[in-house]
Amino acid sequence: MTEEAEGAEEAKGAEEIAVRVADGYFPVETLGPGRRLALWFQGCALACPGCMSRHTWDPAGGRDATVGELLRLWATALERGAEGLTVSGGEPLAQPVALAALLRGAGLLRERAGGTADLLVYTGHEPDEVPGKVWEALAGADAVVTGRFRVAEPTDLVWRGSANQRLVPRTPLGARRYGPHLARAYPPGPRVSLRADGTGTRVYGVPARGELRRLERHLATSGLRLTNPSWRP
Ligand code: SF4
Structure with missing residues:
Protein backbone atom coordinates (compact mmCIF):
# COMPACT_ATOMS: atom_id res chain seq x y z
CA MET A 1 0.00 0.00 0.00
CA THR A 2 1.35 3.45 -0.85
CA GLU A 3 1.92 5.98 1.91
CA GLU A 4 -0.97 8.06 0.58
CA ALA A 5 -3.32 5.06 0.56
CA GLU A 6 -2.24 4.17 4.11
CA GLY A 7 -2.98 7.74 5.16
CA ALA A 8 -6.42 7.56 3.56
CA GLU A 9 -7.15 4.22 5.33
CA GLU A 10 -6.03 5.67 8.63
CA ALA A 11 -8.16 8.78 8.16
CA LYS A 12 -11.18 6.56 7.41
CA GLY A 13 -10.60 4.64 10.67
CA ALA A 14 -10.17 7.83 12.71
CA GLU A 15 -13.39 9.22 11.27
CA GLU A 16 -15.54 6.95 13.45
CA ILE A 17 -13.59 7.06 16.73
CA ALA A 18 -15.82 8.46 19.45
CA VAL A 19 -14.63 11.27 21.65
CA ARG A 20 -16.39 13.25 24.37
CA VAL A 21 -15.69 16.97 24.12
CA ALA A 22 -16.53 20.06 26.13
CA ASP A 23 -15.92 22.74 23.51
CA GLY A 24 -14.01 23.77 20.41
CA TYR A 25 -13.26 27.22 19.10
CA PHE A 26 -11.19 29.08 16.53
CA PRO A 27 -9.44 31.47 16.85
CA VAL A 28 -8.06 31.32 20.39
CA GLU A 29 -4.90 33.38 21.01
CA THR A 30 -4.27 32.63 24.66
CA ARG A 54 -14.80 22.14 36.63
CA HIS A 55 -17.50 21.74 33.99
CA THR A 56 -15.09 19.45 32.12
CA TRP A 57 -14.63 17.00 35.01
CA ASP A 58 -17.71 14.81 34.52
CA PRO A 59 -16.92 12.24 31.79
CA ALA A 60 -20.63 12.13 30.96
CA GLY A 61 -20.82 15.93 30.51
CA GLY A 62 -20.09 17.82 27.32
CA ARG A 63 -21.19 16.18 24.09
CA ASP A 64 -20.40 13.22 21.87
CA ALA A 65 -18.26 13.81 18.81
CA THR A 66 -15.99 11.81 16.52
CA VAL A 67 -12.36 12.34 15.71
CA GLY A 68 -13.46 12.87 12.12
CA GLU A 69 -15.62 15.81 13.21
CA LEU A 70 -12.72 17.37 15.11
CA LEU A 71 -10.42 16.87 12.13
CA ARG A 72 -12.90 18.71 9.93
CA LEU A 73 -12.79 21.63 12.40
CA TRP A 74 -9.00 21.52 12.14
CA ALA A 75 -9.07 21.44 8.33
CA THR A 76 -11.35 24.49 8.32
CA ALA A 77 -9.15 26.28 10.85
CA LEU A 78 -6.09 25.61 8.67
CA GLU A 79 -7.90 27.07 5.66
CA ARG A 80 -8.55 30.15 7.80
CA GLY A 81 -4.86 30.46 8.68
CA ALA A 82 -4.60 28.59 11.98
CA GLU A 83 -1.07 28.61 13.36
CA GLY A 84 -1.66 25.74 15.75
CA LEU A 85 -3.98 23.29 17.48
CA THR A 86 -4.27 23.19 21.26
CA VAL A 87 -5.90 20.16 22.89
CA SER A 88 -6.85 20.77 26.51
CA GLY A 89 -9.58 19.68 28.85
CA GLY A 90 -10.61 18.01 30.88
CA GLU A 91 -7.85 15.48 30.63
CA PRO A 92 -6.99 14.52 27.04
CA LEU A 93 -5.09 11.41 28.19
CA ALA A 94 -8.33 10.04 29.68
CA GLN A 95 -9.32 9.33 26.04
CA PRO A 96 -5.98 8.10 24.66
CA VAL A 97 -7.28 6.31 21.55
CA ALA A 98 -9.16 9.40 20.38
CA LEU A 99 -6.26 11.71 21.29
CA ALA A 100 -3.72 9.63 19.39
CA ALA A 101 -5.96 9.45 16.31
CA LEU A 102 -6.70 13.17 16.48
CA LEU A 103 -3.01 14.10 16.65
CA ARG A 104 -2.13 11.68 13.84
CA GLY A 105 -4.87 13.04 11.60
CA ALA A 106 -4.12 16.65 12.54
CA GLY A 107 -0.46 16.09 11.66
CA LEU A 108 -1.39 14.72 8.22
CA LEU A 109 -3.69 17.66 7.50
CA ARG A 110 -1.04 20.07 8.72
CA GLU A 111 1.54 18.58 6.32
CA ARG A 112 -0.88 19.01 3.44
CA ALA A 113 -1.36 22.65 4.45
CA GLY A 114 2.35 23.46 4.45
CA GLY A 115 3.57 21.98 7.72
CA THR A 116 4.04 25.05 9.90
CA ALA A 117 1.11 24.80 12.36
CA ASP A 118 2.03 23.11 15.64
CA LEU A 119 0.12 20.67 17.86
CA LEU A 120 0.13 21.41 21.62
CA VAL A 121 -1.50 19.22 24.31
CA TYR A 122 -2.20 20.08 27.95
CA THR A 123 -2.20 17.14 30.35
CA GLY A 124 -2.46 17.20 34.13
CA HIS A 125 -0.32 14.04 34.27
CA GLU A 126 3.42 13.54 34.55
CA PRO A 127 4.99 10.90 32.28
CA ASP A 128 5.55 8.37 35.09
CA GLU A 129 1.95 8.53 36.33
CA VAL A 130 0.23 6.76 33.46
CA PRO A 131 0.99 3.51 31.62
CA GLY A 132 3.47 3.94 28.77
CA LYS A 133 0.77 3.01 26.25
CA VAL A 134 -1.38 5.91 27.44
CA TRP A 135 1.52 8.37 27.31
CA GLU A 136 2.19 7.21 23.74
CA ALA A 137 -1.06 8.91 22.75
CA LEU A 138 1.00 12.13 22.82
CA ALA A 139 3.32 10.82 20.10
CA GLY A 140 1.95 13.27 17.52
CA ALA A 141 2.24 16.35 19.75
CA ASP A 142 4.90 18.96 18.96
CA ALA A 143 4.80 20.19 22.55
CA VAL A 144 3.07 19.32 25.81
CA VAL A 145 2.32 21.13 29.03
CA THR A 146 2.43 18.58 31.84
CA GLY A 147 1.44 18.47 35.50
CA ARG A 148 -1.43 19.33 37.79
CA PHE A 149 -2.60 22.88 38.29
CA ARG A 150 -1.48 23.90 41.80
CA VAL A 151 -3.28 27.00 42.91
CA ALA A 152 -0.70 27.76 45.62
CA GLU A 153 2.19 27.85 43.13
CA PRO A 154 1.44 30.69 40.69
CA THR A 155 3.77 31.42 37.79
CA ASP A 156 4.31 34.21 35.30
CA LEU A 157 5.58 31.82 32.62
CA VAL A 158 3.47 31.93 29.48
CA TRP A 159 0.83 29.24 28.93
CA ARG A 160 1.45 27.56 32.31
CA GLY A 161 -0.98 27.84 35.20
CA SER A 162 1.37 26.94 38.04
CA ALA A 163 5.12 26.82 38.62
CA ASN A 164 5.30 23.01 38.66
CA GLN A 165 3.88 22.69 35.16
CA ARG A 166 6.42 22.09 32.42
CA LEU A 167 6.25 23.15 28.78
CA VAL A 168 8.14 20.48 26.83
CA PRO A 169 8.83 20.67 23.07
CA ARG A 170 8.89 17.17 21.56
CA THR A 171 9.68 17.69 17.87
CA PRO A 172 11.94 20.02 15.85
CA LEU A 173 8.84 22.11 15.00
CA GLY A 174 7.91 22.20 18.69
CA ALA A 175 11.44 23.31 19.60
CA ARG A 176 11.31 26.10 17.00
CA ARG A 177 7.92 27.35 18.08
CA TYR A 178 8.16 26.93 21.86
CA GLY A 179 11.92 27.20 22.52
CA PRO A 180 11.80 31.04 22.56
CA HIS A 181 8.91 30.94 25.06
CA LEU A 182 10.15 28.43 27.64
CA ALA A 183 11.38 31.14 30.03
CA ARG A 184 9.20 33.99 28.76
CA ALA A 185 6.88 35.69 31.24
CA TYR A 186 3.45 37.10 30.43
CA PRO A 187 3.47 40.82 29.73
CA PRO A 188 1.33 42.90 32.11
CA GLY A 189 -2.39 42.76 31.35
CA PRO A 190 -5.07 40.14 30.93
CA ARG A 191 -4.05 36.57 30.16
CA VAL A 192 -7.50 35.36 29.18
CA SER A 193 -9.97 36.26 26.47
CA LEU A 194 -13.76 36.25 26.70
CA ARG A 195 -16.34 34.96 24.26
CA ALA A 196 -20.02 35.51 24.80
CA ASP A 197 -22.75 34.05 22.60
CA GLY A 198 -26.33 32.85 22.98
CA THR A 199 -25.20 29.79 24.97
CA GLY A 200 -23.10 31.57 27.59
CA THR A 201 -19.81 33.29 28.29
CA ARG A 202 -16.54 31.43 27.89
CA VAL A 203 -13.13 32.31 29.24
CA TYR A 204 -10.16 31.10 27.20
CA GLY A 205 -6.59 31.08 28.46
CA VAL A 206 -4.48 30.53 31.56
CA PRO A 207 -5.47 33.14 34.14
CA ALA A 208 -3.15 34.75 36.66
CA ARG A 209 -3.88 34.25 40.33
CA GLY A 210 -6.99 36.30 41.19
CA GLU A 211 -7.66 37.22 37.53
CA LEU A 212 -10.98 35.38 37.35
CA ARG A 213 -12.24 37.11 40.51
CA ARG A 214 -11.21 40.47 39.09
CA LEU A 215 -12.91 39.58 35.82
CA GLU A 216 -16.15 38.70 37.64
CA ARG A 217 -16.05 42.01 39.53
CA HIS A 218 -15.35 43.93 36.34
CA LEU A 219 -18.22 42.25 34.48
CA ALA A 220 -20.56 42.88 37.44
CA THR A 221 -19.80 46.62 37.27
CA SER A 222 -20.89 46.47 33.60
CA GLY A 223 -24.13 44.75 34.60
CA LEU A 224 -23.10 41.24 33.52
CA ARG A 225 -23.36 38.70 36.33
CA LEU A 226 -21.94 35.25 35.62
CA THR A 227 -24.12 32.39 36.82
CA ASN A 228 -22.41 29.13 37.83
CA PRO A 229 -18.89 30.05 36.74
CA SER A 230 -16.92 26.88 35.99
CA TRP A 231 -14.22 27.76 38.52
CA ARG A 232 -16.64 27.72 41.50
CA PRO A 233 -17.14 24.47 43.48
S1 SF4 B 1 -6.68 21.89 36.06
FE1 SF4 B 1 -6.56 19.82 36.95
S2 SF4 B 1 -8.70 19.27 37.37
FE2 SF4 B 1 -8.76 21.01 35.96
S3 SF4 B 1 -8.94 20.08 33.95
FE3 SF4 B 1 -6.74 20.46 34.34
S4 SF4 B 1 -5.94 18.55 35.23
FE4 SF4 B 1 -8.20 18.47 35.34
Missing part, protein backbone atom coordinates in the same frame (compact mmCIF):
# COMPACT_ATOMS: atom_id res chain seq x y z
CA LEU A 31 -3.33 28.93 24.62
CA GLY A 32 -0.08 28.79 22.67
CA PRO A 33 1.51 30.91 19.95
CA GLY A 34 -0.61 32.53 17.28
CA ARG A 35 -4.23 32.02 16.24
CA ARG A 36 -5.20 28.48 17.18
CA LEU A 37 -8.01 26.00 17.11
CA ALA A 38 -8.62 24.97 20.73
CA LEU A 39 -10.39 21.69 21.52
CA TRP A 40 -11.37 20.80 25.07
CA PHE A 41 -11.80 17.11 25.87
CA GLN A 42 -14.49 16.23 28.41
CA GLY A 43 -13.69 14.30 31.59
CA CYS A 44 -10.99 14.77 34.21
CA ALA A 45 -10.55 12.74 37.40
CA LEU A 46 -7.64 14.79 38.73
CA ALA A 47 -9.81 17.39 40.48
CA CYS A 48 -7.13 20.04 41.04
CA PRO A 49 -8.28 22.55 43.68
CA GLY A 50 -8.73 25.91 41.94
CA CYS A 51 -9.36 24.35 38.48
CA MET A 52 -11.07 26.91 36.23
CA SER A 53 -12.78 24.21 34.17
Whole structure:
Protein backbone atom coordinates (compact mmCIF):
# COMPACT_ATOMS: atom_id res chain seq x y z
CA MET A 1 0.00 0.00 0.00
CA THR A 2 1.35 3.45 -0.85
CA GLU A 3 1.92 5.98 1.91
CA GLU A 4 -0.97 8.06 0.58
CA ALA A 5 -3.32 5.06 0.56
CA GLU A 6 -2.24 4.17 4.11
CA GLY A 7 -2.98 7.74 5.16
CA ALA A 8 -6.42 7.56 3.56
CA GLU A 9 -7.15 4.22 5.33
CA GLU A 10 -6.03 5.67 8.63
CA ALA A 11 -8.16 8.78 8.16
CA LYS A 12 -11.18 6.56 7.41
CA GLY A 13 -10.60 4.64 10.67
CA ALA A 14 -10.17 7.83 12.71
CA GLU A 15 -13.39 9.22 11.27
CA GLU A 16 -15.54 6.95 13.45
CA ILE A 17 -13.59 7.06 16.73
CA ALA A 18 -15.82 8.46 19.45
CA VAL A 19 -14.63 11.27 21.65
CA ARG A 20 -16.39 13.25 24.37
CA VAL A 21 -15.69 16.97 24.12
CA ALA A 22 -16.53 20.06 26.13
CA ASP A 23 -15.92 22.74 23.51
CA GLY A 24 -14.01 23.77 20.41
CA TYR A 25 -13.26 27.22 19.10
CA PHE A 26 -11.19 29.08 16.53
CA PRO A 27 -9.44 31.47 16.85
CA VAL A 28 -8.06 31.32 20.39
CA GLU A 29 -4.90 33.38 21.01
CA THR A 30 -4.27 32.63 24.66
CA LEU A 31 -3.33 28.93 24.62
CA GLY A 32 -0.08 28.79 22.67
CA PRO A 33 1.51 30.91 19.95
CA GLY A 34 -0.61 32.53 17.28
CA ARG A 35 -4.23 32.02 16.24
CA ARG A 36 -5.20 28.48 17.18
CA LEU A 37 -8.01 26.00 17.11
CA ALA A 38 -8.62 24.97 20.73
CA LEU A 39 -10.39 21.69 21.52
CA TRP A 40 -11.37 20.80 25.07
CA PHE A 41 -11.80 17.11 25.87
CA GLN A 42 -14.49 16.23 28.41
CA GLY A 43 -13.69 14.30 31.59
CA CYS A 44 -10.99 14.77 34.21
CA ALA A 45 -10.55 12.74 37.40
CA LEU A 46 -7.64 14.79 38.73
CA ALA A 47 -9.81 17.39 40.48
CA CYS A 48 -7.13 20.04 41.04
CA PRO A 49 -8.28 22.55 43.68
CA GLY A 50 -8.73 25.91 41.94
CA CYS A 51 -9.36 24.35 38.48
CA MET A 52 -11.07 26.91 36.23
CA SER A 53 -12.78 24.21 34.17
CA ARG A 54 -14.80 22.14 36.63
CA HIS A 55 -17.50 21.74 33.99
CA THR A 56 -15.09 19.45 32.12
CA TRP A 57 -14.63 17.00 35.01
CA ASP A 58 -17.71 14.81 34.52
CA PRO A 59 -16.92 12.24 31.79
CA ALA A 60 -20.63 12.13 30.96
CA GLY A 61 -20.82 15.93 30.51
CA GLY A 62 -20.09 17.82 27.32
CA ARG A 63 -21.19 16.18 24.09
CA ASP A 64 -20.40 13.22 21.87
CA ALA A 65 -18.26 13.81 18.81
CA THR A 66 -15.99 11.81 16.52
CA VAL A 67 -12.36 12.34 15.71
CA GLY A 68 -13.46 12.87 12.12
CA GLU A 69 -15.62 15.81 13.21
CA LEU A 70 -12.72 17.37 15.11
CA LEU A 71 -10.42 16.87 12.13
CA ARG A 72 -12.90 18.71 9.93
CA LEU A 73 -12.79 21.63 12.40
CA TRP A 74 -9.00 21.52 12.14
CA ALA A 75 -9.07 21.44 8.33
CA THR A 76 -11.35 24.49 8.32
CA ALA A 77 -9.15 26.28 10.85
CA LEU A 78 -6.09 25.61 8.67
CA GLU A 79 -7.90 27.07 5.66
CA ARG A 80 -8.55 30.15 7.80
CA GLY A 81 -4.86 30.46 8.68
CA ALA A 82 -4.60 28.59 11.98
CA GLU A 83 -1.07 28.61 13.36
CA GLY A 84 -1.66 25.74 15.75
CA LEU A 85 -3.98 23.29 17.48
CA THR A 86 -4.27 23.19 21.26
CA VAL A 87 -5.90 20.16 22.89
CA SER A 88 -6.85 20.77 26.51
CA GLY A 89 -9.58 19.68 28.85
CA GLY A 90 -10.61 18.01 30.88
CA GLU A 91 -7.85 15.48 30.63
CA PRO A 92 -6.99 14.52 27.04
CA LEU A 93 -5.09 11.41 28.19
CA ALA A 94 -8.33 10.04 29.68
CA GLN A 95 -9.32 9.33 26.04
CA PRO A 96 -5.98 8.10 24.66
CA VAL A 97 -7.28 6.31 21.55
CA ALA A 98 -9.16 9.40 20.38
CA LEU A 99 -6.26 11.71 21.29
CA ALA A 100 -3.72 9.63 19.39
CA ALA A 101 -5.96 9.45 16.31
CA LEU A 102 -6.70 13.17 16.48
CA LEU A 103 -3.01 14.10 16.65
CA ARG A 104 -2.13 11.68 13.84
CA GLY A 105 -4.87 13.04 11.60
CA ALA A 106 -4.12 16.65 12.54
CA GLY A 107 -0.46 16.09 11.66
CA LEU A 108 -1.39 14.72 8.22
CA LEU A 109 -3.69 17.66 7.50
CA ARG A 110 -1.04 20.07 8.72
CA GLU A 111 1.54 18.58 6.32
CA ARG A 112 -0.88 19.01 3.44
CA ALA A 113 -1.36 22.65 4.45
CA GLY A 114 2.35 23.46 4.45
CA GLY A 115 3.57 21.98 7.72
CA THR A 116 4.04 25.05 9.90
CA ALA A 117 1.11 24.80 12.36
CA ASP A 118 2.03 23.11 15.64
CA LEU A 119 0.12 20.67 17.86
CA LEU A 120 0.13 21.41 21.62
CA VAL A 121 -1.50 19.22 24.31
CA TYR A 122 -2.20 20.08 27.95
CA THR A 123 -2.20 17.14 30.35
CA GLY A 124 -2.46 17.20 34.13
CA HIS A 125 -0.32 14.04 34.27
CA GLU A 126 3.42 13.54 34.55
CA PRO A 127 4.99 10.90 32.28
CA ASP A 128 5.55 8.37 35.09
CA GLU A 129 1.95 8.53 36.33
CA VAL A 130 0.23 6.76 33.46
CA PRO A 131 0.99 3.51 31.62
CA GLY A 132 3.47 3.94 28.77
CA LYS A 133 0.77 3.01 26.25
CA VAL A 134 -1.38 5.91 27.44
CA TRP A 135 1.52 8.37 27.31
CA GLU A 136 2.19 7.21 23.74
CA ALA A 137 -1.06 8.91 22.75
CA LEU A 138 1.00 12.13 22.82
CA ALA A 139 3.32 10.82 20.10
CA GLY A 140 1.95 13.27 17.52
CA ALA A 141 2.24 16.35 19.75
CA ASP A 142 4.90 18.96 18.96
CA ALA A 143 4.80 20.19 22.55
CA VAL A 144 3.07 19.32 25.81
CA VAL A 145 2.32 21.13 29.03
CA THR A 146 2.43 18.58 31.84
CA GLY A 147 1.44 18.47 35.50
CA ARG A 148 -1.43 19.33 37.79
CA PHE A 149 -2.60 22.88 38.29
CA ARG A 150 -1.48 23.90 41.80
CA VAL A 151 -3.28 27.00 42.91
CA ALA A 152 -0.70 27.76 45.62
CA GLU A 153 2.19 27.85 43.13
CA PRO A 154 1.44 30.69 40.69
CA THR A 155 3.77 31.42 37.79
CA ASP A 156 4.31 34.21 35.30
CA LEU A 157 5.58 31.82 32.62
CA VAL A 158 3.47 31.93 29.48
CA TRP A 159 0.83 29.24 28.93
CA ARG A 160 1.45 27.56 32.31
CA GLY A 161 -0.98 27.84 35.20
CA SER A 162 1.37 26.94 38.04
CA ALA A 163 5.12 26.82 38.62
CA ASN A 164 5.30 23.01 38.66
CA GLN A 165 3.88 22.69 35.16
CA ARG A 166 6.42 22.09 32.42
CA LEU A 167 6.25 23.15 28.78
CA VAL A 168 8.14 20.48 26.83
CA PRO A 169 8.83 20.67 23.07
CA ARG A 170 8.89 17.17 21.56
CA THR A 171 9.68 17.69 17.87
CA PRO A 172 11.94 20.02 15.85
CA LEU A 173 8.84 22.11 15.00
CA GLY A 174 7.91 22.20 18.69
CA ALA A 175 11.44 23.31 19.60
CA ARG A 176 11.31 26.10 17.00
CA ARG A 177 7.92 27.35 18.08
CA TYR A 178 8.16 26.93 21.86
CA GLY A 179 11.92 27.20 22.52
CA PRO A 180 11.80 31.04 22.56
CA HIS A 181 8.91 30.94 25.06
CA LEU A 182 10.15 28.43 27.64
CA ALA A 183 11.38 31.14 30.03
CA ARG A 184 9.20 33.99 28.76
CA ALA A 185 6.88 35.69 31.24
CA TYR A 186 3.45 37.10 30.43
CA PRO A 187 3.47 40.82 29.73
CA PRO A 188 1.33 42.90 32.11
CA GLY A 189 -2.39 42.76 31.35
CA PRO A 190 -5.07 40.14 30.93
CA ARG A 191 -4.05 36.57 30.16
CA VAL A 192 -7.50 35.36 29.18
CA SER A 193 -9.97 36.26 26.47
CA LEU A 194 -13.76 36.25 26.70
CA ARG A 195 -16.34 34.96 24.26
CA ALA A 196 -20.02 35.51 24.80
CA ASP A 197 -22.75 34.05 22.60
CA GLY A 198 -26.33 32.85 22.98
CA THR A 199 -25.20 29.79 24.97
CA GLY A 200 -23.10 31.57 27.59
CA THR A 201 -19.81 33.29 28.29
CA ARG A 202 -16.54 31.43 27.89
CA VAL A 203 -13.13 32.31 29.24
CA TYR A 204 -10.16 31.10 27.20
CA GLY A 205 -6.59 31.08 28.46
CA VAL A 206 -4.48 30.53 31.56
CA PRO A 207 -5.47 33.14 34.14
CA ALA A 208 -3.15 34.75 36.66
CA ARG A 209 -3.88 34.25 40.33
CA GLY A 210 -6.99 36.30 41.19
CA GLU A 211 -7.66 37.22 37.53
CA LEU A 212 -10.98 35.38 37.35
CA ARG A 213 -12.24 37.11 40.51
CA ARG A 214 -11.21 40.47 39.09
CA LEU A 215 -12.91 39.58 35.82
CA GLU A 216 -16.15 38.70 37.64
CA ARG A 217 -16.05 42.01 39.53
CA HIS A 218 -15.35 43.93 36.34
CA LEU A 219 -18.22 42.25 34.48
CA ALA A 220 -20.56 42.88 37.44
CA THR A 221 -19.80 46.62 37.27
CA SER A 222 -20.89 46.47 33.60
CA GLY A 223 -24.13 44.75 34.60
CA LEU A 224 -23.10 41.24 33.52
CA ARG A 225 -23.36 38.70 36.33
CA LEU A 226 -21.94 35.25 35.62
CA THR A 227 -24.12 32.39 36.82
CA ASN A 228 -22.41 29.13 37.83
CA PRO A 229 -18.89 30.05 36.74
CA SER A 230 -16.92 26.88 35.99
CA TRP A 231 -14.22 27.76 38.52
CA ARG A 232 -16.64 27.72 41.50
CA PRO A 233 -17.14 24.47 43.48
S1 SF4 B 1 -6.68 21.89 36.06
FE1 SF4 B 1 -6.74 20.46 34.34
S2 SF4 B 1 -5.94 18.55 35.23
FE2 SF4 B 1 -6.56 19.82 36.95
S3 SF4 B 1 -8.70 19.27 37.37
FE3 SF4 B 1 -8.76 21.01 35.96
S4 SF4 B 1 -8.94 20.08 33.95
FE4 SF4 B 1 -8.20 18.47 35.34
